[in-house]
Amino acid sequence: MSLSASLSGFPEWTPAQRIVEQQVLDRLRRTFELYGFSSLETRAVEPLDQLLRKGETSKEVYTLHRLQAAEGEEEASLGLHFDLTVPFARYVLENAGRLQFPFRRYQIQKVWRGEKPQEGRYREFLQADIDIVDRDTLPPHYEAEIPLVIGDALRSLPIPAVKIMVNNRKLCEGFYLGLGLAEPDEVLRTVDKLDKIGPDRVAEVLMNAGASDAQAKAVLALAEIRSSDASFEAAVRGLGVEHPLLDEGVAELAAVVETAREHAPGLVEATLKIARGLDYYTGTVYETELAGYERYGSICSGGRYDNLASAGKDVFPGVGISIGVSRLLGLLFAQNAISASRPVPTAVLVALWNEEERPVSNRVAAALRSRGIATEVAPVPAKLGKQIRYAERRGIPYVWFPANGDIPDQVKDIRSGEQVAADSAGWNPPAEDMAPTLQ
């Protein structure tokens, strides 16, 4: 049984897949809270002008209309949020007087984009975001903290190894400026296409925009640098470019890489080709590769932004990252690479001798539930073989037979066939059978 999408772009998991999703979310939440992030949910809708502030994304917005709005009725222009960053920025501005800064929040919600659906791209999908925002200034050490949180969160899941690739906008922009390129944003957007169009075409685009052959070569040489420690710095210096912004970016990136290396060797890599298309990033940027799924692109991305939330003289710089949960699960489900140990929460099915004795079976079920054992009672007093087959079909591992005449209560592990006398006030399944587990 696999996922279905009777409406293109709107996937729905099966009950078994949903168990996986819930347990994944439980683990993400657990890690986020261990780092002191507060949970937040914002409404699904935002005023359209909020959503359209970043012109690039306007084409993806779903707008909302009341079907029965009265003739001539003034309606607020509302759209569904397409990410969790824009609503969060709005929430911070609205509630700034009531929040404690730096404010650490996580937010796990559906978002909607009216894009063309394709593999791993949905119109409705779940994101899990963490952000830290501060008032006026945000110390750069938070840029080093984000990969620790995400590393712990993703490594708590039974998924392939993840690598967080990190770069710094200041480093790139300083380098481009030091090289004498006057439009660093333009260069960055071109470098962002490197994996898609290749180095030759990138050089061509840069030179068409006025760069010299040497400048284009230097830009590509910078983009080739990768290291899992601070040694990227020597490689950058070797290119012989100087600029104060470059120095700042190098120092910040070194701090991110070194902090991560102490915490979790192999997790983070300075990867100087990472650009991130969205132009609101101003410092560290993150992308994440899943081993074996590299061709599907980043499953978790983000960065530092200084200008997303501001109102008059109040500014709230922040840093954040977003896990594409639906995207990640969709890829893994398609490869049968993640599953739950059973497809239902139920551990025990209590058999039923006859409909009149349902209260007897109900009492057994209540006793088991009172000790945390998920239990159902058989739907109908069918023949025992049929009741056992029902449990089998549902994926329930144990069938309980209430006392019958001289025969005391018994419980059967229907996988091994083992059947033992048991007391509903004391019997427990082995720990691994208490609840479905991720595997």
Add this chain to the structure above:
Amino acid sequence: MSLSASLSGFPEWTPAQRIVEQQVLDRLRRTFELYGFSSLETRAVEPLDQLLRKGETSKEVYTLHRLQAAEGEEEASLGLHFDLTVPFARYVLENAGRLQFPFRRYQIQKVWRGEKPQEGRYREFLQADIDIVDRDTLPPHYEAEIPLVIGDALRSLPIPAVKIMVNNRKLCEGFYLGLGLAEPDEVLRTVDKLDKIGPDRVAEVLMNAGASDAQAKAVLALAEIRSSDASFEAAVRGLGVEHPLLDEGVAELAAVVETAREHAPGLVEATLKIARGLDYYTGTVYETELAGYERYGSICSGGRYDNLASAGKDVFPGVGISIGVSRLLGLLFAQNAISASRPVPTAVLVALWNEEERPVSNRVAAALRSRGIATEVAPVPAKLGKQIRYAERRGIPYVWFPANGDIPDQVKDIRSGEQVAADSAGWNPPAEDMAPTLQ
């Protein structure tokens, strides 16, 4: 700090309120799973024709449009779901071949209604539904099970006492037919207004529709019957009306009340005025009163439906109930009747001697987190008094001072002022301080 709604009808909880909401949802989920219900999430959108099948609710639907839909582009007519029953019925029909029946599912999701917002009525709100559907026929014992689940779920919360009021459509319709009233649905809809318009007006409406004085009086007499055991049956019989459908309804209602009475005395009451306006119910119906909040109406309602999900000769009768989670929490928050023991997940703030020694503080934090203790590191190396006040303001109960020269690691309970030497590899806060708790 209280909830905000900068957009009328779209409430957003504060981070502290969100902790309450999450823990409430955790407990509901726990109970639902103990009874073997599988979690399900359906997409937020449904084809408009699905949503409009029940004409009554059409005025509440939000429709969706892609802002940048191409000129002349054919677009599916989509709307946001206004409840979780219609999408669930659609899901069951679509996936019938892959589900095991009886299918027990719970579903906790936002729903949207374009209604006029008012106290306790939102345009976006969270519902928690459980339903059991079967193929072809659904045994009536499931109608008796639903109140047990909901009773356990609601009584796991620190909220005022709940009373589940139960009635049965067959009982009422049989009674009305036995009385000689030809339009039992019409009578039911009138009785549904009893609390709003009073008995005199109900009698008037009934008589205007052709009922005799005696018939109207009998209808009202039936609606007055309440009992927390099967004694309602004698009261019904005392009215001298006979009909086979009445007998069926009485027997089913007696089973519901008696099953609940054994499980949880005082939880369920046969309340024969309960009608439920929606006309798809065909058997047991439920409403729920919260002590002290009766005037706000039912916080949890549902019933049995035989005809909601059908396709050709396949029918899937079901029974379900829905907790209005946003509504319930909104009422309780407004009275400060529920809260969390602290407003953040964080148990410990690790102080910072100076920025260079951040790795020292990070190591303490990592050691505490590895044992499940939610920990943050101070944002900046301010004076210690200022770092402690930061923890105080955030509501973090403990501040950790990493070893400093000859002084070993120490931890301070900032509520009592007590400060003790501690080892980050072994120290634990008291169990009640590990995580915020509901109170």
